[in-house]
Amino acid sequence: MxxxxxxxxxxxxxxxxxxxxxxxxxxxxxxxxxxxxxxxxxxxxxxxxxxxxxxxxxxxxxxxxxxxxxxxxxxxxxxxxxxxxxxxxxxxxxxxxxxxxxxxxxxxxxxxxxxxxxxxxxxxxxxxxxxxxxxxxxxxxxxxxxxxxxxxxxxxxxxxxxxxxxxxxxxxxxxxxxxxxxxxxxASAQVERVDLARQRDLLRRKLDALERGDLSFQPPQAGFHDRRSLVAELERITHQLHRLGTEDKVLQVHLEMVAEVLMDAxxxxxxxxxxxxxxxxxxxxxxxxxxxxxxxxxxxxxxxxxxxxxxxxxxxxxxxxxxxxxxxxxxxxxx
Incomplete structure (x- = not known):
């Protein structure tokens, strides 16, 4: 003060x-x-x-x-x-x-x-x-x-x-x-980043299972009927994560967020x-x-x-x- x-x-x-x-x-x-x-x-x-x-x-x-x-x-x-x-x-x-x-x-x-x-x-x-x-x-x-x-x-x-x-x-x-x-x-970006990372990891596991030809009695996941749709969604989430800042760039992204909000007071x-x-x-x-x-x-x-x-x-x-x-x-x- x-x-x-x-x-x-x-x-x-x-x-x-x-x-x-x-x-x-x-x-x-x-x-x-x-x-x-x-x-x-x-x-x-x-x-x-x-x-x-x-x-x-x-x-x-x-x-x-x-x-x-x-x-x-x-x-x-x-x-x-x-x-x-x-x-x-x-x-x-x-x-x-x-x-x-x-x-x-x-x-x-x-x-x-x-x-x-x-x-x-x-x-x-x-x-x-x-x-x-x-x-x-x-x-x-x-x-x-x-x-x-x-x-x-x-x-x-x-x-x-x-x-x-x-x-x-x-x-x-x-x-x-x-x-x-x-x-x-x-804080909002951090929550979004955690959620996107969770979705990304889940999609990677699904893609790995699909590429291995993993057999299961489970029904197909809604919205993902083939490898192409899985890859497209994975790329979309990866792009969003990149926008929010990868682990080595997250501080720079935070700095830009602070600067943008203050500039937009x-x-x-x-x-x-x-x-x-x-x-x-x-x-x-x-x-x-x-x-x-x-x-x-x-x-x-x-x-x-x-x-x-x-x-x-x-x-x-x-x-x-x-x-x-x-x-x-x-x-x-x-x-």
């Missing part, structure tokens, strides 16, 4: 303008987060230089695009449509903050004297088709198709007493997320604004319906995984309810 603190400090996060020592540290972080054996390859730093800078630039832009933090306080709940959409009530909002493990750990440690905290809220947007009450041609009907929008899985990340520090932490998180996606690609991790027209019950309304209010939320997407709503918040620790003891938490769970 220290290299990000110095990397993203006092304007040092302008795109492409990073100290050489910090870029090297970012390269090593990418290697540690994917396959540390890449250090056995000569020239791995040179190969990853441009992709890492590209991923850093993308992480900076992604976080800099986040709007100014909302004041998440009881008295602001009804004034801020985003808060009233994402949380069912002001009490629920503060209860969620009070129970959040990351925030509680921060307030019990480095943030114990903080009078204000900046943090990022992540929540999942869930749309559900329901039948509800509505006016249709001047008459109230109970079976009108509607879309209800709910938000679940609220949790806070990277709390800090300083907004700039929170944004630095989020930039590190964005970079690390792209590195994690590179690791996922390597903009399509691996991105955010976009979504526009919703919601009424007081979080029912989606037509833009011209006066009962709905337009809100714009930032939604984060990854090449793998589900999208999440992002809200940068400022909250006051003294507004939070006291932490629950074990007995109170158990009673709430059993209700």
């Amino acid at each position: 220290m290299f990000f603190r110095s990397l993203f400090h006092d304007g040092g996060d302008a795109p492409g303008r990073y100290p050489k020592s910090q870029i090297e540290a970012a390269i090593e972080r990418a290697v540690d987060g994917t396959d540390s054996r890449l250090r056995l390859l000569s020239g791995y730093r040179k190969r990853l230089l441009e992709p890492v800078v590209t991923a850093l630039d993308h992480a900076v832009a992604l976080v800099d695009e986040l709007p100014e933090p909302l004041i998440a306080a009881r008295e602001r709940y009804h004034e801020e449509p985003k808060l009233s959409a994402v949380f069912a009530s002001a009490e629920f909002m503060l209860e969620q903050f009070g129970r959040d493990r990351v925030l509680r750990n921060f307030l019990a440690g480095p943030g114990r004297y903080a009078t204000q905290v900046t943090t990022l809220l992540r929540a999942e947007r869930i749309e559900k088709h329901v039948l509800g009450r509505d006016l249709v041609d001047g008459q109230m009907r109970r079976d009108v198709p509607q879309v209800a929008v709910n938000f679940a899985g609220h949790h806070l990340v990277d709390p800090s007493a300083d907004e700039l520090e929170t944004r630095r932490l989020l930039k590190q998180r964005a970079f690390d997320q792209v590195v994690t996606l590179a690791l996922a690609r390597i 903009g399509r691996q991790l991105w955010s976009r604004d979504i526009s919703l027209h919601l009424d007081a019950m979080n029912i989606e309304r037509h833009p011209r319906d006066p009962s709905g209010h337009r809100i714009i939320l930032r939604e984060l997407h990854t090449a793998q995984g589900r999208p999440a709503i992002l809200l940068l918040l400022k909250l006051t620790p003294s507004d939070l309810p006291p932490p629950e003891d074990f007995l109170t938490a158990a009673e709430r769970y059993l209700r």
Whole structure:
């Protein structure tokens, strides 16, 4: 984390303008987060230089695009449509903050004297088709198709007493997320390689048996009625294995995978604004319906995984309810 603190400090996060020592540290972080054996390859730093800078630039832009933090306080709940959409009530909002493990750990440690905290809220947007009450041609009907929008899985990340520090932490998180996606690609290739190797070995045994004229009471294998089809399938699998890297080339293939994912950071991790027209019950309304209010939320997407709503918040620790003891938490769970 220290290299990000110095990397993203006092304007040092302008795109492409990073100290050489910090870029090297970012390269090593990418290697540690994917396959540390890449250090056995000569020239791995040179190969990853441009992709890492590209991923850093993308992480900076992604976080800099986040709007100014909302004041998440009881008295602001009804004034801020985003808060009233994402949380069912002001009490629920503060209860969620009070129970959040990351925030509680921060307030019990480095943030114990903080009078204000900046943090990022992540929540999942869930749309559900329901039948509800509505006016249709001047008459109230109970079976009108509607879309209800709910938000679940609220949790806070990277709390800090300083907004700039929170944004630095989020930039590190964005970079690390792209590195994690590179690791996922390597892991997927390894699973595919093992499966293909198993299929290849099985086909070789079948081909050997066929060429020996092996007699058996077993029925012919489905899809393989002759030597030609067996050889064709074996060649196809061998080609796929070669693409994934033979044993002596696998590290080079992994290096290329990491470089490609980092270079493609903009399509691996991105955010976009979504526009919703919601009424007081979080029912989606037509833009011209006066009962709905337009809100714009930032939604984060990854090449793998589900999208999440992002809200940068400022909250006051003294507004939070006291932490629950074990007995109170158990009673709430059993209700």
